[in-house]
Amino acid sequence: MLSRRHFLTSLVTVAAAQAVSPTISFAEQKRRIPWRNWSGSQQCFPEYRKAPATIAELQEIITSSTGVIRPVGSGHSFSALVPTDDTLVSLSRMTGIVDHNPDKLQATIQGGTRLGDIGQPLEDIGQALTIMPDIDQQSLAGCLA
Numbered sequence: 001m002l003s004r005r006h007f008l009t010s011l012v013t014v015a016a017a018q019a020v021s022p023t024i025s026f027a028e029q030k031r032r033i034p035w036r037n038w039s040g041s042q043q044c045f046p047e048y049r050k051a052p053a054t055i056a057e058l059q060e061i062i063t064s065s066t067g068v069i070r071p072v073g074s075g076h077s078f079s080a081l082v083p084t085d086d087t088l089v090s091l092s093r094m095t096g097i098v099d100h101n102p103d104k105l106q107a108t109i110q111g112g113t114r115l116g117d118i119g120q121p122l123e124d125i126g127q128a129l130t131i132m133p134d135i136d137q138q139s140l141a142g143c144l145a
């Protein structure tokens with residue numbers, strides 16, 4: 001019998017590939033590609049999709065874009081938080097640990113990092129998490145937002 005967990009995981013695999021790959025596979029593109037969230041309940045047709053690799057590139061996008069700019073993580077949220085027909089910005093190229101403090105057991109992690117990619121790097125610096133979600137495709141910034 002298919003468990004809820006296996007059902008959700010298989011859906012995540014398919015939907016995440018459909019919803020997210022266009023966002024992360026290029027830094028900037030001008031051909032308009034529809035965006036949809038994980039469930040397909042939210043959709044938009046952004047004029048631009050941008051994926052900066054540095055803070056400077058992100059600043060340039062924010063200052064030069066017109067219209068509504070929306071950040072997108074993995075598109076796993078169900079409400080109308082992400083859709084824009086102007087500029088969609090993914091931080092999928094801004095990932096990983098940038099700093100850590102072994103005394104305070106604190107780490108600074110870039111917002112585009114997927115939850116599933118945090119475990120090993122944190123363990124490597126002696127700050128492994130005690131628990132992780134079974135659905136781990138969400139971005140850190142998306143979860144916090």
Ligand SMILES: Cc1cc2nc3c(=O)[nH]c(=O)nc-3n(C[C@H](O)[C@H](O)[C@H](O)COP(=O)(O)OP(=O)(O)OC[C@H]3O[C@@H](n4cnc5c(N)ncnc54)[C@H](O)[C@@H]3O)c2cc1C
Nearest residue numbers: 071072073074075076077081091111138139141142143145
């Ligand atoms: C199968 C499934 C299971 C789930 N299980 C749980 C659960 O157990 N517990 C739970 O709490 N939630 C759960 N959720 C909900 C999900 O974790 C949240 O909706 C989360 O916000 C999704 O993160 P995301 O990276 O996909 O963000 P998105 O949905 O892409 O974006 C969410 C918000 O974050 C903003 N955002 C994204 N990136 C950035 C950025 N870099 N800077 C600033 N803002 C940004 C977006 O503009 C938007 O407002 C589940 C969702 C699914 C589809």
